Amino acid sequence: MAQTIAAMELPAGAAPRRRLPFYLEVCVRLAREKPMGLFSAIVVLILIAMAVAAPLIAPFGPNELGAGTRLTGPSFSHLMGTDNLGRDVFSRVVYGARVSMTIGVAAVVVSTVVGLGIGVLSGYFGGITDMIAQRFVDAFIAFPALVFLLAVAAVFRGHQIPGLPATGLVSTTNVVLMVSVGLLLGVGTSRIIRSATIQVKDSTYMEAARSLGCGHGRMIFAYVIPNVMAPTITLATLGLGVAILIEASLSFLGLGVPPDTPTWGGMLSREARSWMTQAPWMAIFPGGALSLAVFAFNMLGDALRDLLDPRLRNS
Amino acid sequence: MTEYILRRVLLAIPTIVLVIFLSFIVMRLVPGDLVDQMMAERPYATQADKDKLRNELGLDKPLPIQFVDYLGNALQGDLGVSPWTHQPVTRELRNRLPVTAELGLYAILLGLLIALPVGVISAMRQDTIEDYTSRSFAILALSVPYFFTATLLIVFPEKWFGWSPPLIYKPWTAGLFDHLEYFFWPALLLGVSLAGTVMRMTRTMMLEVLRQDYIRTAWAKGLRERMIITRHALKNAFIPVITIIGLQVGTAVGGTIILESIFNMPGIGRYFVSAILQRDYPSVQGVVLVLAVIIVFVNLVVDVLYGVLDPRVRYG
Numbered sequence: 055m056a057q058t059i060a061a062m063e064l065p066a067g068a069a070p071r072r073r074l075p076f077y078l079e080v081c082v083r084l085a086r087e088k089p090m091g092l093f094s095a096i097v098v099l100i101l102i103a104m105a106v107a108a109p110l111i112a113p114f115g116p117n118e119l120g121a122g123t124r125l126t127g128p129s130f131s132h133l134m135g136t137d138n139l140g141r142d143v144f145s146r147v148v149y150g151a152r153v154s155m156t157i158g159v160a161a162v163v164v165s166t167v168v169g170l171g172i173g174v175l176s177g178y179f180g181g182i183t184d185m186i187a188q189r190f191v192d193a194f195i196a197f198p199a200l201v202f203l204l205a206v207a208a209v210f211r212g213h214q215i216p217g218l219p220a221t222g223l224v225s226t227t228n229v230v231l232m233v234s235v236g237l238l239l240g241v242g243t244s245r246i247i248r249s250a251t252i253q254v255k256d257s258t259y260m261e262a263a264r265s266l267g268c269g270h271g272r273m274i275f276a277y278v279i280p281n282v283m284a285p286t287i288t289l290a291t292l293g294l295g296v297a298i299l300i301e302a303s304l305s306f307l308g309l310g311v312p313p314d315t316p317t318w319g320g321m322l323s324r325e326a327r328s329w330m331t332q333a334p335w336m337a338i339f340p341g342g343a344l345s346l347a348v349f350a351f352n353m354l355g356d357a358l359r360d361l362l363d364p365r366l367r368n369s
Numbered sequence: 370m371t372e373y374i375l376r377r378v379l380l381a382i383p384t385i386v387l388v389i390f391l392s393f394i395v396m397r398l399v400p401g402d403l404v405d406q407m408m409a410e411r412p413y414a415t416q417a418d419k420d421k422l423r424n425e426l427g428l429d430k431p432l433p434i435q436f437v438d439y440l441g442n443a444l445q446g447d448l449g450v451s452p453w454t455h456q457p458v459t460r461e462l463r464n465r466l467p468v469t470a471e472l473g474l475y476a477i478l479l480g481l482l483i484a485l486p487v488g489v490i491s492a493m494r495q496d497t498i499e500d501y502t503s504r505s506f507a508i509l510a511l512s513v514p515y516f517f518t519a520t521l522l523i524v525f526p527e528k529w530f531g532w533s534p535p536l537i538y539k540p541w542t543a544g545l546f547d548h549l550e551y552f553f554w555p556a557l558l559l560g561v562s563l564a565g566t567v568m569r570m571t572r573t574m575m576l577e578v579l580r581q582d583y584i585r586t587a588w589a590k591g592l593r594e595r596m597i598i599t600r601h602a603l604k605n606a607f608i609p610v611i612t613i614i615g616l617q618v619g620t621a622v623g624g625t626i627i628l629e630s631i632f633n634m635p636g637i638g639r640y641f642v643s644a645i646l647q648r649d650y651p652s653v654q655g656v657v658l659v660l661a662v663i664i665v666f667v668n669l670v671v672d673v674l675y676g677v678l679d680p681r682v683r684y685g
Contacts, residue, residue, distance in 0.1 A: 090505075189383070189384075189387075190387075192384060193384050193387045193388055193391070197388065197619065197660075197661060197664065198619040198620070198622040198623050198660060198664065199619070199620075199623055200622070200623030200626055200627075201622065201623065201626070201641070201656070201657060201660055204626070204641065204642070204645055205392065205395060205645075205653060205657060206395070207645065208644075208645040208648065208650075208653055209395055295512065299512075299514055302514060302516075303514065303516065303623075303627060306514075306516045306627065307626075307627065307630065307642055308646075309642070309645065309646075319516075322516060322517060322520055324630075324631075327520060327523065327524070330520065330523075330524040331524055331527050331528050334524055334525065334528065337517075337520050337521065337524055338521075341514075341517035341520065341521070344514060344517065345509075345512055345513040345514065345517060348511075348512040348513075348514070349508060349509065349512035349513075352508050352511055352512050353508060356508070
């Protein structure tokens with residue numbers, strides 16, 4: 055009894071040894087109370103499996119020409135049919151998950167670091183730091199995301215960052231994409247983390263920590279960051295969906311991932327569209343995979359927000 | 370009030386200058402300069418050709434001078450000349466902006482037409498089947514990219530009925546009906562996608578308002594549900610929704626970029642994409658500048674409107 059009361063009254067992560075049970079409890083509650091959240095979590099796990107084990111799952115190479123007869127419909131040998139070059143659409147969709155997930159996860163890592171950095175520093179120190187940081191955030195948020203990303207793509211078009219391979223998952227274009235999408239999401243995220251930080255800052259345990267003589271570093275890493283983890287995790291999950299959508303949009307326009315890499319967005323591009331009336335499976339499957347992935351991250355993020363964020367828990 | 374508006378306008382100026390400055394710097398971050406980039410496609414160009422072009426584009430001056438020149442010219446409505454087409458950027462923008470604005474406007478209107486009623490009903494019938502359906506629809510609208518729905522819209526009716534949405538731009542002069550029919554489909558696709566966010570916001574705000582004391586008072590007075598919803602709840606719930614609509618202008622701009630290239634619209638978005646593909650930096654910068662000004666201005670209007678609609682907001 056005493057333990058349950060303590061668990062109810064302590065904010066998440068206030069006592070480090072309770073942190074694991076809290077997140078385990080969230081998983082259990084997700085499974086029990088949020089059927090759509092659970093479904094989304096399963097979809098996400100399948101996507102991760104597809105991304106990691108793409109060569110094992112895909113029956114053909116993603117760029118293998120003539121894997122089957124051109125433009126044939128779905129069958130047992132080609133689950134999602136073949137495209138205008140005889141490539142296996144299923145294999146391309148599976149490899150597409152790898153690109154989307156890699157860029158999405160990398161972008162979210164960047165965005166979390168940026169968001170926590172700006173948000174926590176701005177909220178914790180306040181004053182002039184906050185003033186200046188927030189004006190830059192304002193200018194950034196005011197700006198249409200796609201326009202910013204296209205402008206960055208324009209700058210790096212035809213350039214190589216020294217030390218990166220010319221093709222593959224970490225080619226220059228992909229790294230630029232990861233960093234710029236991450237930056238964009240991170241600045242947006244920082245607003246919410248900032249307000250969460252301000253709330254944490256005024257709490258009694260912060261006062262207690264300060265009176266015990268904790269320095270700024272310890273205060274931030276031991277108390278502030280663990281206590282803003284709830285919105286951070288929610289925003290990261292929602293951000294993954296957004297990042298995947300943005301990557302697909304840019305690849306669709308032909309300004310994202312280079313065309314030799316199979317991506318969901320690229321498979322829907324203008325060049326492919328002229329074949330789609332003959333072979334609608336060329337559109338349905340990559341588009342469906344993309345929509346399902348974004349849908350799953352949105353639903354999971356929503357479910358996590360309900361479970362993790364105490365301010366919204368009862369609303 | 371006047372003082373507040375003035376202060377907001379004054380605060381908007383540094384934001385715009387900051388955006389221009391950032392786009393100016395970003396465009397010059399390229400390793401090697403613009404001229405090398407342009408000449409890379411003309412292998413027989415000599416050093417003299419490069420110097421001449423550099424001089425034409427004003428790139429032989431020091432950076433701060435270039436920035437001040439650009440800013441000064443921009444204030445006078447001169448955004449430079451496209452090095453490829455030799456057309457003034459301002460003229461291109463003037464011709465193309467109305468098309469994009471029209472698409473954006475229709476999309477936002479259609480989006481609101483869908484989102485507001487659905488959001489309100491969803492909140493009134495919280496946790497019923499209507500609520501779940503509309504919430505799932507909202508998340509679906511946020512998740513399914515419009516370039517996918519647009520592809521489906523172009524591919525399937527063509528396959529089944531031999532009909533496809535018009536893909537050739539029809540100006541007003543080609544007849545009002547044709548013009549509106551042309552805009553309807555892309556506007557609907559973008560509108561549905563915008564509706565997702567507004568619907569969720571409307572629902573949240575309605576739930577918030579319906580829990581207020583004055584709503585309980587209204588119920589206690591014996592007012593009818595319709596009266597309570599329209600007279601008491603809606604007015605208060607819509608105020609934050611307006612802010613979201615302001616933010617949506619930015620999202621709508623992103624959407625028009627994609628939809629314009631699918632539906633072959635002669636708007637600013639398609640111009641932007643082709644400018645990027647051709648490395649036409651003055652045009653890219655021009656588009657960035659104009660969009661920044663529009664978005665800052667719209668958000669300014671929204672902020673002011675916010676105060677007009679809600680007397681509780683104090684202009685501090």
